[in-house]
Amino acid sequence: MNDKTFSVTTLNKNISIVEKARKKHSKASEEYIHVKFTYQNVVWDGWVPVEYRRTGISLKNDDEVNAHLNIAYEQMNPDNFSAWVKKQEEFWADKQRAQTTKAFFDSLIKGGWQCVDCTLPKNPNWARRIQDLKEFGYTLATNTKHYCPNCKANKTHLILLPIERGGVEGNGYETWTPGLRKKIIKILGSVDVYENNTNPHCLPDHKFPEIRWDENTKEENPEHMNENEIRQKFQLLTNQRNQQKREVCRNCYQTGKRGYPFGIKYFYSGSYDWDKTIPQKGKSAEKGCVGCGWYDMSKWRDSVLEKLTK
Incomplete structure (x- = not known):
C-alpha cells in the first residue's frame, strides 16, 4: 500500500493466499486469487473472483481483498452448506424451463474443479450454460489451462463457490419479473x-x-x-x-x-x-x-x- 496511514483489514488466520498474482480470464474480464480455506479437517483449494462483473466485484487494494475473502470464507463454511443447498433447491423449483442449465449446476455443486470435456454434462454450447448460471447470480471461477488427469491435457475447468447468489456483498445484475x-x-x-x-x-x-x-x-x-x-x-x-x-x-x-x-x-x-x-x-x-x-x-x-x- 502506498498510503501508510491506511489500515488494512486482517486476513482470517485460516485463509492462505497461495498466489497473490491475479489469475486472469480475459474473455470474461474476470480476475481471481488462488487461496486455501481451512475448516477443521477440510481444505477448500480454489480461486476466488476479485474482478467479477456479474456481481459487481472490482477489488483494487489489499484491504478490499482481505475483507472480501473473510466474508467468502464464512459463507463457504461446510457447516453452512446444507442450508445453502436447500436455498438453491427452492430457487431451481421455479426454473422448470432451465433443466439443461440445472444439470451443469448439479455437477458443479459436487465441488472442486470440473473439466468441461469429461466432468460436466456433454453439451456443444456449455459456455452458454455457464453464462446462464452466472446470470442467475452464481459465482464461478474459470481456469482455461487446468491439467485434467482423465483427458491427460490442459483443459478448461470451472469451480463453483457455494456463496450467496449475487456474490458475498449481495451485488449483482439487475433482474426483472x-x-x-x-x-x-x-x-x-x-x-x-x-x-x-x-x-x-x-x-x-x-x-x-x-x-x-x-x-x-x-x-x-x-x-x-x-x-x-x-x-x-x-x-x-x-x-x-x-x-x-x-x-x-x-x-x-x-x-x-x-x-x-x-x-x-x-x-x-x-x-x-x-x-x-x-x-x-x-x-x-x-x-x-x-x-x-x-x-x-x-x-x-x-x-x-x-x-x-x-
Missing part, C-alpha cells in the same frame, strides 16, 4: 433494434453494459416502470446479438476502443476512443457509452440516416 419482461417487449413493440424489424424471439437488453457497472449501479426494476423509463433503459436484441454486444463492450472496456456495428465507424457523440475524462465503471461511465451504436442502436441508426439524407 416475467411480467416486467413481457411489458418491456410489448412497449418496445418486439422490434429487434439490430435488424430493425419485429422478432418474437428478441429479449430485453440493458443499453448500459453490465461490464461497466459497480456496486452502486444496480437498481430495482419494478413492474410499474413507466414507458419513458423503459425506453430510456432498454432495447431489444436476439440472444445472438446480445452475445455479440457483450464481446464488443468487453473489448471496449479492456482496450478503450469503442465498437461500431455493421463496420460503420460512426459515433453520434464522442469518438472511436473512450473519453479518458469519464470513469471506467459506475453510473458516470454511462456518459462514455453515449454515441455508440451498440449503446442505443435505434438512435444511432436515425443519426446515420440523417447524415445520409444531408
